[in-house]
Amino acid sequence: MDIIEDLKWRGAINQQTDEEGLRQLLKDKKISLYCGTDPTGDSLHIGHLIPFIVLKRFELAGYHPYILIGGGTGSIGDPSGRKTERQLQTMDKVRHNVQALTEQVTRLFGGSGHISFVNNYDWLSKLNLLDFLRDYGKEFGVNTMIKKDIVASRLENGISFTEFTYQILQSVDFLHLYKENDIQLQVGGADQWGNITAGVDLIHKKEGQDAKVFGLTIPLMLKADGTKFGKTAGGAVWLDAKKTSPYEFYQFWLNQDDRDVVKYLKYFTFLSHAEIDELAAKVATHPERREAQRALAREVTTFVHGKAAMEEAEKISQIFFSGDIKQLTPDEIEQVFGKMPSVKVSAAKANIVDWLVQTGIEPSKRQAREDVTNGAITINGDKVRDVDFILDPMAAFEGRCVVVRKGKKHYTLAHVE
Template structure:
């Protein structure tokens, strides 16, 4: 299947500057293409992952992707999707984020034979102010720049020259990569359309109108309920395991709505059309098995965190489902309950009622006794019904944690302090 046909089947194509020309080009020979990410933070979240999954698909189809880390553009900020100016980061912070994102990209894609990594700081930092104005600024029409959606949406509240000029810098990126590596395609999110077309215009002005360069954007991903994909009540789902543990990452995918799961299988996995079609058939006939969700969680967790992390996430899931919390290791407890409400307790043994009240899990001794007597309290997976039961914090999890559950779902992670 032609790579463009595959992306279309996967629902991954929003706009193209020349659909017929691009399809003809990628069908005739391997090409070089690029996608960039600015280091606004020290980790990507799953929303960032979408265009880079497309890059990996191009690589698997024998094309040569270039992944660009915006060490320069990230220091000024893209105005896209914002109603106010970005707070500029220090250059030290930018460089820290560049290193973190570069390591993350290398982990995800560094083993590929035909994926290269570049940093636009390497060329943009060498352009003087006069060169910027004479060699590039002269080629951009203010009226055209103002008409771009990313700029027009900010005119009512105002936009600084710094963010206004962002599209020029990104255009220079495309031109530089085209000159140096014969990059012919830029991929980006739907909000990058204006920047991508500016880059194509610049290349045509510098290299000639017959230069074969193209742009492709992916759709904005929304869930079936119309809300933005990738966010939860606890915030973004990060690719950094220190921000979102592999278990939490796995659970995010495992809990996807039936209405969304096939779309996500197409976007975020490398399963082929035949296998996804079969999974979709089983989803329709036996949705209670949640095969689609399990395959989605397995494939994406394995891709981002590796096989060992996937097995650990599955083990924690199985243990919690069986209610055998005491079988978890201390590390697994941290992974599974790291986002649960946290309390601190001393290492001194205490009766259950005192423990519940001093941690403010229960508002009073009367309520604590009532909940214990009614069987609403479990400690480390064991139901406690005796109000005089003594809890020793050293019993489980290397003496580091005590897991308290009130009711069916309300968990508290007690950190044991020496």
């Protein structure tokens, strides 16, 4: 099975400019290809994994992927996927984000040495206005540009000339990489189809119709309920461990719906067809065991954060759900409870009823006494039923924190000052 057929099986292809032409080229030579991302923030999120994993598959098949960090285009703003203008970032912020993203994607993809990294600021910044208009502006018809989805969707609310020219800059990227790095394929999300085809057209105009260049886009990833993949109640799921801990990352994948898990195994893991088919059968026969979800969580967490972080996340999960949280280290406690409600407390010992009211966990002493008596309060994994219990904030987790559970699901992390 060739890589195009594999991508189709995995549900990873939305559109191609010339499927048969690309398939033949891939048989004839080990081409170079690229995908780009703009530095709109200092971390990627799991939505960015969608095209990048396709690049990784090409790498594993022996091709040479390039990842482009858009230090140039990022200073302009991509109009796709938005109804209003992006707020321009300062160049200092753009440079900071470029550095952060380059380090992040290098950690993700750089270990093999078969993936290259480029920044389009290196060539776009050398273009002056007259050369841009003469060499490239003349090749783009306004009537064609406004019919592209990325522009057409913005016409009702308005689009600036700055964002209107984005597709020209991205086309220049493809032309530059074709000439300088022999890159013949651009991969992108479904919303990038107009930009990608504009690049293919520019290369054909500049280099001749026989230039072998192609575009491939990935489908918009939707969950079974029709909502957009990658969003949670807490916001985006980041690849930066400081923004989304490996434990939270692992839990995101572990909690996927049975209706989605096989699709995600195909797309986000490098398991074989046979391994995925076996897991799909287990979803059908024993969904309660959630074996497919565990495999998904292990594979993607290992890919993004490494095997050690995955194993720690799995250990934390097992300990947390067993209820014996005293086995966790303070750092592991932060991974589990870091985004839950928190308070700051002193290191002084205090009566449990008074302490619960002082921290705001309980609204009144009457309610605190009632909850303690009824067994609704757990401190560091131990149920407290004695209203005269003296709480020592320094007693567990190296004196750094106290974990309070009220009822079955309401946790508070008290940081000891």
